[in-house]
Amino acid sequence: MSGAPVSSTSSRPAGRGVSWGLLRPQTLLVLFLLAVLLAPLVLSDFTVTLLNYVGLSALVALGLVLLTGIGGLTSFGQAAFVGLGAYTTAVLTAGTDLPPALAMLAGSPWLALLVGLLLTSVVAIVLGSVTLRLSGHYLPLGTMAWGISLYFLFGTTEMLGGHSGLSGIPPLELFGFPLTESRHYYYVVWLVVLVAVLTSRNLLDSREGRAIRALKGGRVMAEAMGIDTGRARMIIFVIAALHACTAGWLYAHLQRFVNPTPFGLHIGIEYLFMAVVGGAGHVWGALLGAGVITLLKQWLQDILPRLFGSAGNYEVIVFGLLMVLMLQRARDGLWPLLARLVPVRQEVKVIDPQAAPLPRKDQPPHGEVILQAREVTRRFGGLVANNAMSLEVRAGEILALIGPNGAGKSTMFNQLSGVDTPTSGEILFRGRAIAGLGARRIAALGMSRTFQHVKVLSRMSVLENVALGAHRRGQRGVLSAAWRLERAEEARLLRDAAAQVERVGLGEVMHDEAGSLALGQQRLLEIARALCSDPCLLLLDEPAAGLRLKEKQALAALLTRLRAEGMAVLLVEHDMDFVMGLVDRVVVMEFGQKIAEGLPEDIQSNPAVLEAYLGGVEA
Amino acid sequence: MDPSIMLFLAQDGITNGAIYTILALALVMVFAVTRIIFIPQGEFLAWGALSMATVEAGHVPGTLWVLLLAGGLVFVLDLWSQRQRRDRRALLRSAGWNVAYPLVLAGLLSLLPLAALPQAVQALLVMLVVVPLGPMLYRLAFQPLAEASVLVLLIVAVSIHFLLVGVGLLIFGPEGSRTQPFSEAQLELGSLLVGGHTLVVMAASLLLIGGLYLFFGRSLYGKALRATAVNRNGARLMGISPALAGRLTFLLAALIGVMAGLMFAPLSTVYYDSGFLVGLKGFVAAIIGGLGSYPLAAGGALLVGLLESFSSFWASAFKDVLVFTLILPVLMARSILSHGVEDDE
Numbered sequence: 001m002s003g004a005p006v007s008s009t010s011s012r013p014a015g016r017g018v019s020w021g022l023l024r025p026q027t028l029l030v031l032f033l034l035a036v037l038l039a040p041l042v043l044s045d046f047t048v049t050l051l052n053y054v055g056l057s058a059l060v061a062l063g064l065v066l067l068t069g070i071g072g073l074t075s076f077g078q079a080a081f082v083g084l085g086a087y088t089t090a091v092l093t094a095g096t097d098l099p100p101a102l103a104m105l106a107g108s109p110w111l112a113l114l115v116g117l118l119l120t121s122v123v124a125i126v127l128g129s130v131t132l133r134l135s136g137h138y139l140p141l142g143t144m145a146w147g148i149s150l151y152f153l154f155g156t157t158e159m160l161g162g163h164s165g166l167s168g169i170p171p172l173e174l175f176g177f178p179l180t181e182s183r184h185y186y187y188v189v190w191l192v193v194l195v196a197v198l199t200s201r202n203l204l205d206s207r208e209g210r211a212i213r214a215l216k217g218g219r220v221m222a223e224a225m226g227i228d229t230g231r232a233r234m235i236i237f238v239i240a241a242l243h244a245c246t247a248g249w250l251y252a253h254l255q256r257f258v259n260p261t262p263f264g265l266h267i268g269i270e271y272l273f274m275a276v277v278g279g280a281g282h283v284w285g286a287l288l289g290a291g292v293i294t295l296l297k298q299w300l301q302d303i304l305p306r307l308f309g310s311a312g313n314y315e316v317i318v319f320g321l322l323m324v325l326m327l328q329r330a331r332d333g334l335w336p337l338l339a340r341l342v343p344v345r346q347e348v349k350v351i352d353p354q355a356a357p358l359p360r361k362d363q364p365p366h367g368e369v370i371l372q373a374r375e376v377t378r379r380f381g382g383l384v385a386n387n388a389m390s391l392e393v394r395a396g397e398i399l400a401l402i403g404p405n406g407a408g409k410s411t412m413f414n415q416l417s418g419v420d421t422p423t424s425g426e427i428l429f430r431g432r433a434i435a436g437l438g439a440r441r442i443a444a445l446g447m448s449r450t451f452q453h454v455k456v457l458s459r460m461s462v463l464e465n466v467a468l469g470a471h472r473r474g475q476r477g478v479l480s481a482a483w484r485l486e487r488a489e490e491a492r493l494l495r496d497a498a499a500q501v502e503r504v505g506l507g508e509v510m511h512d513e514a515g516s517l518a519l520g521q522q523r524l525l526e527i528a529r530a531l532c533s534d535p536c537l538l539l540l541d542e543p544a545a546g547l548r549l550k551e552k553q554a555l556a557a558l559l560t561r562l563r564a565e566g567m568a569v570l571l572v573e574h575d576m577d578f579v580m581g582l583v584d585r586v587v588v589m590e591f592g593q594k595i596a597e598g599l600p601e602d603i604q605s606n607p608a609v610l611e612a613y614l615g616g617v618e619a
Numbered sequence: 620m621d622p623s624i625m626l627f628l629a630q631d632g633i634t635n636g637a638i639y640t641i642l643a644l645a646l647v648m649v650f651a652v653t654r655i656i657f658i659p660q661g662e663f664l665a666w667g668a669l670s671m672a673t674v675e676a677g678h679v680p681g682t683l684w685v686l687l688l689a690g691g692l693v694f695v696l697d698l699w700s701q702r703q704r705r706d707r708r709a710l711l712r713s714a715g716w717n718v719a720y721p722l723v724l725a726g727l728l729s730l731l732p733l734a735a736l737p738q739a740v741q742a743l744l745v746m747l748v749v750v751p752l753g754p755m756l757y758r759l760a761f762q763p764l765a766e767a768s769v770l771v772l773l774i775v776a777v778s779i780h781f782l783l784v785g786v787g788l789l790i791f792g793p794e795g796s797r798t799q800p801f802s803e804a805q806l807e808l809g810s811l812l813v814g815g816h817t818l819v820v821m822a823a824s825l826l827l828i829g830g831l832y833l834f835f836g837r838s839l840y841g842k843a844l845r846a847t848a849v850n851r852n853g854a855r856l857m858g859i860s861p862a863l864a865g866r867l868t869f870l871l872a873a874l875i876g877v878m879a880g881l882m883f884a885p886l887s888t889v890y891y892d893s894g895f896l897v898g899l900k901g902f903v904a905a906i907i908g909g910l911g912s913y914p915l916a917a918g919g920a921l922l923v924g925l926l927e928s929f930s931s932f933w934a935s936a937f938k939d940v941l942v943f944t945l946i947l948p949v950l951m952a953r954s955i956l957s958h959g960v961e962d963d964e
Contacts, residue, residue: 074770130951138950140656140773141906144899145946152940269777276774313785320782327775328763 022345036190040183049182050298052254055189058290059247061274062196062283063240068272069280070204071236072216073132076268077143080150081120081241083263085248087160088116090258094168095159109172113249117242124241125234132233147265154260165259172253185254192250193287196243199482200283206481207474207493210464212236214457221455224417225533226443226472235478244271277326279333288335296322348511349463351498355491358473360534361446363566364430366396370537370568371447376415376425376435378408385411387592388425393537398559398569400579400600403589404612409572410452410541412589416570417449417539418442429537444472448535450526452542452572458515462506462525465514467497469532500528505554519546524555531562538562540571544578556582580604588612626811628928634817634886636924637824638879642901643916644831645875647908651848652868654769655761658776661898662783663749663876665891668884669787670745672796677734681790682748683725689755690717696759717755724748738801742881746874753873754866761869762862780895787891795893800885820882827878828917831871840867900927900942907949919949 040048060078068074089112091102098106105115131142155163171178172188179185203209211232214222219229252258261267270293278289297319304314330337364370371393378386385408393399403409414420416427418439427435434442448469456465470493476486501510504524509517514525523543530538544552552575559569559582573579579586580600588596588603590612596603603609642660649657670680697713724747733741760779764771802815835841846854847864855861876894883889883897900923907919923942930941 068770074773127947130947138906138953141902142946142950145903145906145943148899149940149943152937152943156936156940273774273778276770280770313788315785316781317785317789320778320780320785323778324760324775324782327767327771327778331764331767331771 022343025344040186048186052182052186052189054291054294055193056247056251057274057294058193058287059196060244060271061286061290062200063243064272064275065280065283065286066236067240068275070213074140075143076140076272077147078244078271079263079268080147081244082248083154084120085116085245086252086258088112088119089249089252090166090169093170094166109253116245116249120241120245121238124238128234128237147268151260151264154263167257169252169256189250197283202484203482206490208478208481210468211471214468218457223439224443224449225468226440228440277333279335282335285333285335351494352491355495358492358496363536364395366566368395370395370430372428374426376422378411378415379423385592389594391587393568393570395568396563396566398563398583400583400586401572402586407589408592409589413541413572446536448530448533449539450530450541454522454526456514456522456525460514461511462514463497463501463510465525466501466528466532467493469529470496497532500532504528520551537568542573543571544573544575552578628932630817632925632928634820636921637820638883639901639904639920639923640917641824641827641875642879643904643920644913645872646901646905647913647916649868649872652844653865655772655776657872658780659783660876661894663873664880664897665787665889665894666749667745667877667880668889669791669796670749671798671881671884674733674741674745675798679728680748683728686748686752687721689752690721693717693755693758746877749877750873753869757865757869765861784892791891795888795890797888798884816885903946906946
């Protein structure tokens with residue numbers, strides 16, 4: 001599990017609080033921008049051209065950082081999307097004998113960019129809907145296959161000029177000024193790259209961005225927080241494709257000629273190399289990787305024939321060797337190594353106490369039946385894990401589900417929370433049948449849960465982890481996040497998240513990485529995250545496991561307070577002291593069945609329960 | 620299309636399909652045991668085929684130099700990793716396999732009249748040279764990364780593919796080769812002429828599949844590999860070394876790759892970089908099988924072979940487009956059948 005530390009404001013420096021005297025990230029950014037701005041004035045023509053290509057590759061690699069490094073989806077097919085962008089503009093601006101439908105759109109590179117982006121979106125959505133629902137390793141293989149398909153298609157289609165390609169693409173014009181010189185074109189390329197970098201960074205540091213960062217290793221949790229992870233995957237897939245398409249469009253007008261070669265599978269693989277070498281989890285890694293690989297290749301092509309003669313293809317040998325060695329030494333890429341050398345002060349997220357509180361759902365009246373399970377049975381083959389289990393939870397009540405190991409508590413918990421579907425029986429949540437509805441939709445109805453094996457994103461801060469719970473309480477989408485138009489909503493979300501963090505007593509560690517917390521604290525984090533979704537029913541799976549006595553007392557006090565506010569709580573727990581002093585009613589399970597139900601004091605003296613826990617007396 | 624053409628195309632498709640089948644089996648196996656998506660599988664095919672062509676021409680294959688070099692590197696690496704606690708026996712074993720064996724083989728190859736040897740002996744020599752490169756490759760490239768993510772392993776696999784293609788160009792040159800078929804016989808079945816080589820390919824594939832079945836079902840090492848595939852940590856706790864499992868898997872994968880190359884080279888001219896596309900077709904087959912099911916992968920391979928041979932008749936320019944697009948409906952079907960959300964590792 002790793003939510004990548006993309007946002008500079010997302011985590012504190014290693015030495016807590018020691019931030020004075022270090023460089024501000026803004027200072028570095030300004031220095032970098034200055035360098036980009038001044039580079040063409042001092043560098044040779046050749047180098048500027050090289051930098052143009054670095055920029056184009058960086059754009060594609062940036063899409064891969066989102067897709068692969070952060071979203072965990074690997075694509076070898078990005079070069080094909082680059083090809084789509086390049087060929088679209090080539091056909092529309094340089095093609096002859098266009099069919100009338102296309103001729104309408106022909107002539108303008110800018111219109112061609114729009115058409116290319118549209119076309120790419122459609123292709124990406126079709127390909128994505130085919131492959132994205134599958135588990136991890138299909139995507140790379142699938143992308144490999146359609147990467148080859150599209151490449152062959154470019155080479156065999158008459159209208160696209162076959163293997164010899166299309167020439168005569170006009171240069172881009174800005175206000176009637178043709179950009180034929182690479183020095184001028186440089187500014188277009190790098191403007192696009194920088195905009196892409198900044199919008200990507202903005203996106204990742206937002207509500208949608210947190211959902212994206214949860215994709216790698218946190219999908220089950222994210223769905224339980226009401227996040228549509230399928231949609232989030234599609235979003236980054238399309239964004240990566242659009243980045244690639246834009247790079248292709250820029251390429252076509254830089255080169256003024258296209259043929260299939262630069263869009264083949266091998267180039268697609270090279271883009272992935274760039275992302276991985278740079279550091280696939282880091283937005284700036286894309287730039288670094290693109291630079292390193294482009295320059296390295298150039299240098300190898302330059303120097304190796306001089307050393308060994310031009311008989312063989314030494315470049316790929318050395319290149320492959322360097323890649324293997326680098327991955328054996330630095331798996332996470334070069335950016336983290338570089339970042340360690342530069343003492344950057346990392347700033348903590350600011351919580352705005354003035355932000356308007358988020359709207360809350362109407363809480364059901366005290367005593368209303370919120371959750372009702374009727375005769376729920378779950379079979380796994382011949383094994384009956386839950387047999388005709390019935391229970392109900394009311395608003396303002398804490399119900400404990402207890403039982404010895406293997407009694408079927410967790411299975412029951414999974415049926416109630418929508419992770420699993422009962423074989424038969426009915427589950428009603430506020431009068432609505434929810435069996436088989438899926439965790440995400442159930443979460444939307446106002447049920448929230450924690451996990452027996454904690455599921456936190458260890459590289460994200462405690463605050464951001466908790467804010468995931470509030471996902472459904474915000475609406476602003478990807479575009480407004482990319483351009484920072486959702487800051488008001490973001491402030492409200494963070495304020496609520498911060499309030500929940502304080503409420504469970506984690507205020508001290510709010511900005512620390514979640515992975516650095518003790519297990520007990522991570523359990524509290526999960527409760528805060530669940531509370532952040534504004535539920536009326538909390539399902540807690542062994543919340544007291546791993547907590548120290550003080551923490552248990554604090555947790556009990558918190559749950560008592562929630563109960564007083566009208567919250568319904570169902571908890572599965574082993575710790576009898578904790579349960580008996582806290583809850584209103586107890587349901588006891590053994591061998592998949594309910595063997596007792598009642599007040600804690602009655603349960604403690606119930607003979608069936610005693611037998612289940614302590615073993616029967618031989619009669 | 621008359622029936623005789625159809626039968627001919629079907630036969631062609633099944634022959635190629637048999638080769639894709641064994642490649643697909645190797646890919647499924649390597650992924651299951653080591654989580655490596657084994658892109659360089661195709662290079663073993665090409666190296667096997669081209670080494671055979673060199674031996675047929677009476678020369679020592681360039682893969683021998685690679686074997687000597689790789690063996691030396693492995694030994695140095697073993698020596699380095701043993702610098703703390705010198706395990707004499709392990710080092711001796713390493714020296715034997717990685718230094719002595721390639722040297723003996725080199726002596727043998729330089730003494731034997733290669734061109735005059737029977738074809739089966741030539742094939743055996745090729746296997747003796749190329750197959751040990753599999754475990755050496757695992758030791759050098761993958762063993763230090765055994766715990767890395769699937770993505771990192773995949774990138775390493777692709778880098779190795781690049782590296783091996785470059786080396787292939789160096790030792791075999793840019794010219795393609797085609798080798799002698801293992802049998803020139805022609806069998807007449809009604810109106811259909813069945814080539815002897817087709818029968819050899821079918822028989823060898825079936826033998827290999829049967830052999831793998833027995834190996835995985837009956838032998839202790841086979842069971843150890845299966846255990847590693849099911850649960851790496853559990854297998855390790857039972858004393859199965861992941862490094863051994865990896866090297867053994869790569870040995871089998873290299874064996875399968877070389878055999879595929881020996882069978883493929885008489886059917887079609889092989890160049891130093893031909894392996895990639897052939898290997899990818901094995902991938903398409905393996906994906907059809909969901910990277911987990913051996914019988915489905917075999918079925919997928921036959922489908923790929925048939926689709927390829929029929930589409931080369933109807934629309935030869937789009938042959939490869941069709942084969943690689945086949946994957947989309949398959950993935951679509953899998954995607955519709957799959958439900959629920961899982962955490963990736």
